[in-house]
Amino acid sequence: MNKSKTFFTYIFLSIAAFISIFPFFWMIVSSTNLSVxxxxxxxxxxxxxxxxxxxxxxSVDIMGALGNSAKISISTTIxxxxxxxxxxxxxxxxRSKAKDIVFNIxxxxxxxxxxxxxxxxxxxFGKISNVVPTIGIDTLASVVIPxxxxxxxxxxxxxxxxxxxxxxLEAGRMDGLTELGLFxxxxxxxxxxxxxxxxxxxxxxxxxxxLWPLVVxxxxxxxTIPLLISNxxxxxxxxxxxxxxxxxxxxxxxxxxxxVMQKHFxxxxxxxxx
Amino acid sequence: MKAAQxxxxxxxxxxxxxxGWLFIAIAVLMICAFYFYPMIQALILSFQTGTGSNLKFNGxxxxxxxxxxxxxxxxxxxxxxxxxxxVPLMVVLALFISVLLNNPRLRFKGFFRTAIFLPCITxxxxxxxxxxxxxSSDGLVNAxxxxxxxxGAPIEWIADPFWAKVTIIIAxxxxxxxxxxxxxxxxxxxxxxxxxxAARIDGASAIRQFFSITIPMLKPIIxxxxxxxxxxxxxxxxxxxxxTKGGPGNATTSISQYIYNLSFKYSxxxxxxxxxxxxxxxxxxxxxxxxxxxxxxxxx
Numbered sequence: 149m150n151k152s153k154t155f156f157t158y159i160f161l162s163i164a165a166f167i168s169i170f171p172f173f174w175m176i177v178s179s180t181n182l183s184v185x186x187x188x189x190x191x192x193x194x195x196x197x198x199x200x201x202x203x204x205x206x207s208v209d210i211m212g213a214l215g216n217s218a219k220i221s222i223s224t225t226i227x228x229x230x231x232x233x234x235x236x237x238x239x240x241x242x243r244s245k246a247k248d249i250v251f252n253i254x255x256x257x258x259x260x261x262x263x264x265x266x267x268x269x270x271x272x273f274g275k276i277s278n279v280v281p282t283i284g285i286d287t288l289a290s291v292v293i294p295x296x297x298x299x300x301x302x303x304x305x306x307x308x309x310x311x312x313x314x315x316x317l318e319a320g321r322m323d324g325l326t327e328l329g330l331f332x333x334x335x336x337x338x339x340x341x342x343x344x345x346x347x348x349x350x351x352x353x354x355x356x357x358x359l360w361p362l363v364v365x366x367x368x369x370x371x372t373i374p375l376l377i378s379n380x381x382x383x384x385x386x387x388x389x390x391x392x393x394x395x396x397x398x399x400x401x402x403x404x405x406x407x408v409m410q411k412h413f414x415x416x417x418x419x420x421x422x
Numbered sequence: 423m424k425a426a427q428x429x430x431x432x433x434x435x436x437x438x439x440x441x442g443w444l445f446i447a448i449a450v451l452m453i454c455a456f457y458f459y460p461m462i463q464a465l466i467l468s469f470q471t472g473t474g475s476n477l478k479f480n481g482x483x484x485x486x487x488x489x490x491x492x493x494x495x496x497x498x499x500x501x502x503x504x505x506x507x508x509v510p511l512m513v514v515l516a517l518f519i520s521v522l523l524n525n526p527r528l529r530f531k532g533f534f535r536t537a538i539f540l541p542c543i544t545x546x547x548x549x550x551x552x553x554x555x556x557x558s559s560d561g562l563v564n565a566x567x568x569x570x571x572x573x574g575a576p577i578e579w580i581a582d583p584f585w586a587k588v589t590i591i592i593a594x595x596x597x598x599x600x601x602x603x604x605x606x607x608x609x610x611x612x613x614x615x616x617x618x619x620a621a622r623i624d625g626a627s628a629i630r631q632f633f634s635i636t637i638p639m640l641k642p643i644i645x646x647x648x649x650x651x652x653x654x655x656x657x658x659x660x661x662x663x664x665x666t667k668g669g670p671g672n673a674t675t676s677i678s679q680y681i682y683n684l685s686f687k688y689s690x691x692x693x694x695x696x697x698x699x700x701x702x703x704x705x706x707x708x709x710x711x712x713x714x715x716x717x718x719x720x721x722x
Contacts, residue, residue, distance in 0.1 A: 157522050165537035168600065171552050172540065174562065186555075189565045235449035242442020242597055250450060257457035259706055261657045263678040264699035267692050268463035269456065269686050296711045297452035356545030358660045359678075361687065374547040378664055381551035388555060395548045406543045410536070414604055 172399075179393035186388035200389040210394055212369060213376040218401075220291050220361075220372060221354040227296045228350045229343055236305025237335055243319065251306070257299045262359060269294055272362055286366045295360060301346060308342035309335075344412040352402050373398040461703075467696035473689050484697035493699060496672050497680040500587065501656060503566045504676070509651045513644065516599050520606035521636060522604050526615075535607070539600035546597070550664035553582065553593045553594070557665075583673035585665045590674055593661055602647045609643040610636070645717040656702055677702055 177188045181194035204210055239251050270285075277284025284290060312335065320334045336343070358374040365371055371379075377398055380391045406413055468484055470477040470580065488494050522528070523535055555578035556562050564576040579589045613635070621631050636645070659678040662668050668675035677698065684695035 150526070157525065157528065161519070161522055161534045161538075165534050166595065168538045168540050171549065171556065171596070172544075174556065175552050185614045187560060189562055195450075196547065231448050231452065235446045238442050238445025242439070242445065244439065244442065247442060247446065250446070254450065257453050259653070259703075259710070260461055261653070261678070261682045261699065261702045261706060263657060263659070264464050264696075264703050265457065265460035267467065267695050267699070268460035270685070271692070272460065273705065294456040299453060299457075302449055310683055314434050318717065331445070352592075356547070358545070358547050359682070363682075374545050374660075377551055378547050379555060380666055381547075382667070385628050386555070391551065391555075395551060398548050399544055401547070414539075 161310070173237060175392045175395055175399075176390055181389050181395050183386070183388045183390070186392070197393070200387075200393045203387065204390045204393055208376060208380065209369070209393075210373075210376065210397060213371050214397065216288060216371040217355055217398075218372060220288050221351050224292050224296050224354040225347050225350045227292070228298070228301055229346055231297050232301035232346070233305045233332065233339070233343065234334070235302045236307075237304050237307050237331055239302070240309035240312075241314070251302075253293070254299045254302060258303075262278045265294075266363055269360075269409075273341065273364060285364055286370055288365075288370065290364050291357070291361050291372070295354065300339075301350065304346055305342065308339060312338060341412060344409060348405055348409050348413050351405060356401055434707070435575070462631075464696040464699055467693050470693040470696075471691075472693060473691060481487070481694075484694050487694065488701060493672060493675070493680060494677075494701075495673045497677045498701070499676050500672075500674055501658065502592060502659060503587055504594070506651060508594050508655060509648055510597050511591070512599050512602060513648055514649070516602035517606055517636075517644070519526060519642070520603045520610060521632065523607060524610040524676060525601070534553045535603075538603060540601075541597045542601045544597070546660035547664055549597055550593065550661045552713050553589070553596075553661075556666045557589045557592075573702055580666055581670050582669055586670060586674045590658075590661055590665060593654070593665060598651065602651070605643050605647055606640060609640045613639050641717055645713060648708050652653055652713065653706055656705055656709075 174191070177191060177193050179200060180197040181190050182196050182199075185194060196297065239247055241258050271284075275289050276290075281287075282289065283293060316334050316338065317330050320330045324335060356374060357372075358378070361372045361375055362378075377391075377394055380386070380394055467477070469479060471480040471484065472478055486585060496667050507534065513614045519538060528534075528633060544552075557564075559576050559578055559581065561579070563579065564573070568571045568576065577585055617635055618631060621635060644698045657678050658676040659682065662674050662679050663682075666674040668679050681695050681698050681702075684698060
């Protein structure tokens with residue numbers, strides 16, 4: 149590579165990196181400043197972080213929203229991983245023509261836009277409310293249930309299972325393990341990295357989900373963090389410092405998950421097209 | 423499978439088959455219940471009219487209404503403007519960045535990759551609110567452009583129908599370019615370097631190599647990312663709701679937002695909302711079909 153081209157590469161990538169990082173920088177800096185300083189375009193950290201935080205906690209129940217989001221995301225992740233990995237394993241290990249057809253039909257569900265299911269799902273949960281109120285409209289469970297199984301995750305686990313050494317299953321059968329025992333005792337421990345990648349993707353999308361919770365969660369004590377941020381963001385006299393600290397809090401869990409498990413994250417995303 | 427062992431109906435083979443079905447049962451039931459059943463319900467609903475749960479059959483009236491519904495036509499127009507500008511812009515940008523990043527002698531590769539990918543960890547709502555303030559008329563973007571003397575007066579990013587669309591496009595591009603880049607990067611890493619070396623020996627320029635090696639080799643991944651981005655953009659909701667609220671006027675309203683408004687903001691017209699939602703289904707099918715055709719899936 150010649151010098152001018154190298155120079156251009158670094159300049160271009162630096163600009164791209166700057167544009168990508170800047171909103172994060174601005175949101176963190178703004179969370180430490182007063183609203184007036186934010187509007188003046190102050191780009192240096194201030195000393196009002198704690199004050200902003202106190203204003204935030206006294207005006208909205210951010211801890212409640214974080215708690216709701218955590219409950220929803222963690223239970224979605226656990227259930228989603230279990231159901232999808234059982235299915236991905238089932239499709240691949242007990243492969244048959246009929247199952248391949250079923251698998252292809254399931255994949256079609258990835259093409260269905262959520263907007264098209266929103267109204268029927270809402271009416272469905274309205275009916276469920278009359279029978280089992282604990283999983284009906286305006287419950288955290290109603291957010292989890294319809295989003296917990298995705299064809300994408302089944303597809304992901306099926307692809308990963310292709311790499312799984314099937315000899316282990318034969319060995320396990322010799323040792324007298326049941327079929328379910330093989331799954332839990334042999335498959336699961338071997339596939340740790342696939343589970344990690346799937347967990348990150350599921351947790352993040354559940355944590356960030358907006359439209360369905362907006363439809364189904366109505367009472368303030370059930371609101372999730374994206375709903376809270378959205379409400380704060382649409383206020384007429386926004387207190388920028390306060391809103392930014394709420395956004396920092398909403399981004400923190402996914403940022404931590406990302407930085408701790410960065411390798412798996414990329415592997416997990418890419419695993420979906422390989 | 424070993425052949426020719428006489429088996430009873432409930433022999434080990436039947437049992438093995440059944441075990442497999444049990445493994446997939448929960449997933450199949452859940453997807454039927456929460457994807458396919460609502461899909462069918464939406465289709466039935468799309469032929470009904472009335473408010474709330476007071477519905478009656480009215481044939482194809484809802485579908486006819488689509489073509490005279492200005493609000494719907496505006497939402498479709500807006501969504502297609504996002505699609506036509508944003509998807510190619512993002513695909514080209516992501517391809518370009520990933521080719522630069524794939525240079526084996528590039529330093530700080532990890533930093534650049536992480537930085538450009540970082541937007542993907544934000545929630546759509548959170549980044550939308552941040553962008554809303556960055557692009558407000560007295561926001562930082564205007565302040566910066568004024569300081570650099572690139573503009574003489576602040577741009578009304580959110581309040582002007584044209585610039586509001588531009589803001590949405592910039593926002594989505596910021597959020598998703600790094601995501602697509604990761605797919606291209608992994609694709610590039612699968613291309614054997616000796617192909618490039620051979621091309622270099624034959625005297626092929628970098629641009630020539632890009633168009634005759636990189637692009638054809640990445641075709642399936644480019645197809646995958648453009649289909650997922652198209653589906654994503656057709657469903658655009660979080661950004662328009664949180665950056666512009668669909669305004670000014672209805673200049674940025676998306677189809678999904680219109681469906682939401684029809685169902686939960688106006689007088690709960692579930693039937694017509696379902697009809698509008700089926701218009702997205704039809705668009706996704708048509709566009710995915712076109713993309714498959716254009717990208718030429720024959721070599722797979």
